Amino acid sequence: MSRIIKINLDLLLVQRKMSLTELSNIVGITMANLSILKRGKARAIRFSTLVALCEALDCEPGDLLQLEETG
């Protein structure tokens, strides 16, 4: 059994009633990169990206990142 970091982007977007395109425009991250985050394909996230996402979604890093068990 292993553990992965899950990005709760879908949940936060629903809660904030925001679309991915809107988020992309606010934080200045391409849709492709946001999609990588959303699908859980990202291998790493920069602090600057995390700060920008937290500011745009008005949340804490802990709300965005979640440790999840797999397999």
Added chain:
Amino acid sequence: MSTTENRLARIVKRFLDIIWYALIFTAVVWPIAVIIIGLSKPSDPAERHADIDTFLSFKIYSDVSTELATQSENAAGLLIRGKGMVQLNNTPSLLAWYLSGAITEIMGFIFLFGLLQMRRLFASVIKGESFARENAGRIKTIGYVFIGWHIIYPLLQYFGGRIMLNDIGFNVQGIHLHPAFELNVGGIFAGFAIIVLSGVLREAASIHHEQSLTV
């Protein structure tokens, strides 16, 4: 990659493409040409003029019988010895002609395989995918082709030369011919160096992949 480098890569790719298509054409036409020319050669060996370049070692003796010459180098009055491309001309049979054509064809295919990898590599670089994992594999294959070329060619030359000399005779009027074997260690070493460098690119491709998934 800068615009200049990209332009250079395009020029090199175009050059490789020209060589590729020219060689493909040659590879198809070559065996046919060898057979047709072989069949049209005069049956009289004295009029054959086959002009077959073969890598052989040779010893040229002064006015002593060839039989003596083969017994001992010093006693037989050795004048010149060495290794080099020897042009076989009026061979008793056409075996040497066909064999030489076959060796060229085999080496041509090995070269074509290496060239194919080079073309794919440059096509990938032009597309801006220098750090693709496949490129590391291609460079590695080019390294193997390099090593293979520098081992297979001397072996084919040696055994080919042996068969040709069996056909035409080793000793002719004070000239003693041997099949020659010369391994290009530098070429083999360069092949190994290319394989090692492919490993460096694989690492770079892996870092690039990691980087592309960093948001």
